Amino acid sequence: MRRLYLSATVVFWLLVAAFWIGGKWLPSAGESAAIAAERVIPAAELAKHAMPGNCWMAIRGSVYDLGTYLPQHPSPPEIVTSWCGKEATVAYDTKTKGRPHSPYADELLAKYRIGMLAPAQSR
Numbered sequence: 001m002r003r004l005y006l007s008a009t010v011v012f013w014l015l016v017a018a019f020w021i022g023g024k025w026l027p028s029a030g031e032s033a034a035i036a037a038e039r040v041i042p043a044a045e046l047a048k049h050a051m052p053g054n055c056w057m058a059i060r061g062s063v064y065d066l067g068t069y070l071p072q073h074p075s076p077p078e079i080v081t082s083w084c085g086k087e088a089t090v091a092y093d094t095k096t097k098g099r100p101h102s103p104y105a106d107e108l109l110a111k112y113r114i115g116m117l118a119p120a121q122s123r
């Protein structure tokens with residue numbers, strides 16, 4: 001009886017250790033969902049978000065939802081809002097003045113990413 005108890009205890013702790021190690025290696029359900037659910041946004045959908053309060057932009061292949069950020073942007077609003085709903089990589093990379101944004105701006109931008117821009121359809 002005592003032997004059975006000892007073996008059951010050992011098996012139990014081995015299972016606990018196996019699940020713990022497995023949990024460290026495998027991506028969590030949330031991570032897997034995030035990997036599987038990368039949103040691919042067609043240009044037509046991007047174009048529907050072309051208002052200052054509802055503003056998406058495509059920059060370097062990713063799409064960003066910038067509606068909540070734009071009121072904090074340091075330039076006069078129309079410089080940026082004219083790019084809502086559009087592919088804005090060159091505008092972002094040059095600030096339309098030939099000067100790049102800072103690394104801080106790049107970090108800020110990353111927080112607003114919502115997916116990737118769908119590749120252009122060739123006819």
Ligand code: HEM
Nearest residue numbers: 074075079080083088091092095096101102104105108109
């Ligand atoms: C795509 C259109 C955009 C244009 C045309 C544009 C243009 C500008 C201009 C003219 C300035 C102020 C003057 C200057 O610093 O030279 C500026 C500054 C700045 N912008 Fe933008 N911007 C755009 C998008 C964005 C986005 C999407 C973000 C971040 C989410 C951003 C973040 C910043 C920051 C943090 C600054 C302060 C200076 C710096 O850190 O580079 N901008 N931008």
